[in-house]
Amino acid sequence: MLLSIFTWQVRVYYEDTDAGGVVYYANYLAYMERARSEWLRTLGFDNQTLADQQGVVFVVRRACVDYLQPARLDELLDVSLILKKRGKASLLFEQQVRRGDELLCRGEILLACVDAASFKPAAIPATILQKMQ
Numbered sequence: 483m484l485l486s487i488f489t490w491q492v493r494v495y496y497e498d499t500d501a502g503g504v505v506y507y508a509n510y511l512a513y514m515e516r517a518r519s520e521w522l523r524t525l526g527f528d529n530q531t532l533a534d535q536q537g538v539v540f541v542v543r544r545a546c547v548d549y550l551q552p553a554r555l556d557e558l559l560d561v562s563l564i565l566k567k568r569g570k571a572s573l574l575f576e577q578q579v580r581r582g583d584e585l586l587c588r589g590e591i592l593l594a595c596v597d598a599a600s601f602k603p604a605a606i607p608a609t610i611l612q613k614m615q
Contacts (some may be wrong), residue, residue: 488521489562494553504552510587511545514577517561518591525613533598536607540573540593547589557581568614571595571603 492513500506518540519529533539553559560580567574572594579587597604 487562487564488517488524489560492516492561494555494557494559494560496555499555504554505521507547507549510549510579510589512545513559513561513579514563514575514589514591515542517563517577518573518575518593519592521563525610527610532607536609537598538595538604538607539598541596541601542591543557543572543594544592545589546591547587549587551581552582553579553581553586559586565614566590568606568611570605572613573606 494505498505498509522532522540524526529539539608559580560578562578562580564576565573566576572592575591575593576593577589593607595604596602
């Protein structure tokens, strides 16, 4: 079930690249993380407030990533997400990194909602679920 679509832009900086002059593979995960954080902000939440006021945080439980083409210094990339599935305590995202129409990287990321203090699974708060409708 498609629940949400969001796109966020990122510029490739020198610090993002490896010795070969292309984006270091782990940075694609960082770009995806930032897009999810910005998506959450559009819903009216941020990670620190969720921890402080709702007592929960979202953690990556699983990430499966395909690297298809390299991105390079100074390129402007679009990082998108689709919320594919929403569970009681989990969110499954399909994410892509594109340069224009060219797909560079795609991933499926499973987040778990956990208690901020114990890191044990916790139900996603109803206030968040309502915003995801």
